[in-house]
Amino acid sequence: MGAVEDRIADLGLTLPEVAAPLASYVPAVLDGSRVYVSGQLPLVDGTLPETGAVGELVGLVAPDRARQLATVCALNAIAAVRSVVPDLDRVERVVKVTGFVASDPSFTGQPGVVDGASELFGKVFGDAGVHARSAVGVAALPLGAPVEVEVIVHVRD
Structure with a gap:
């Protein structure tokens, strides 16, 4: 196990198996020195722990809970990277993160939700986890x- 996987373990996390695609695509593609990871849902053991739109109203997924689920998405994305680059220590930079938040029309806190993913990339990859992002x-x-x-x-060769 390399330094990156040691950091994951130190965080009390375990890389999951890569989720099976829901349609006609693959979880990740290595193209030269770039890994393009398909959108990752917050699946845990193949199921969604929570569904629905995010917002402040009763009956919606609370923003803090959605932020936790974004962390799960990031962990699943790291597992997808590892599926095409078995040594995560080869990751030189998380270049771009795009987070999609199913939102109640009045909800505008998407950046705070996607922070859950961004913060995990920072904890796991250190300075190499600092990235450009859209929420x-x-x-x-x-x-x-x-x-x-x-x-x-x-990733480096």
Whole structure:
């Protein structure tokens, strides 16, 4: 196990198995020195722990809970990277993170939700985890997920 996987373990986390695609795509593609990770849902053991739109109203997924789920998305994205680059110590930079938040129309806190993913990348990869990012509110996500995260990672040969 390398330094990155040691940091993951030190955080009390375990890399999951890569989730099976929901349609006609693959979880990650290595193209030269870039890994393009398909959008990752907050699946835990193949199921969504929570579904629905994010917002402040009763009956919606609370923003703090959605932030936790974004962390799960990030962990799933790291597992997808490892599926095409078995040594995570080869990651030189998390280049770009795009977070999608299924949002109640009045909810504008998408950046705070996606911070859950960004912070995990920072804890796991250190300075190499600092990245450009978009946080986008959407009407709905696959399977009713509250959040989805996609990533582009630069790796060394």
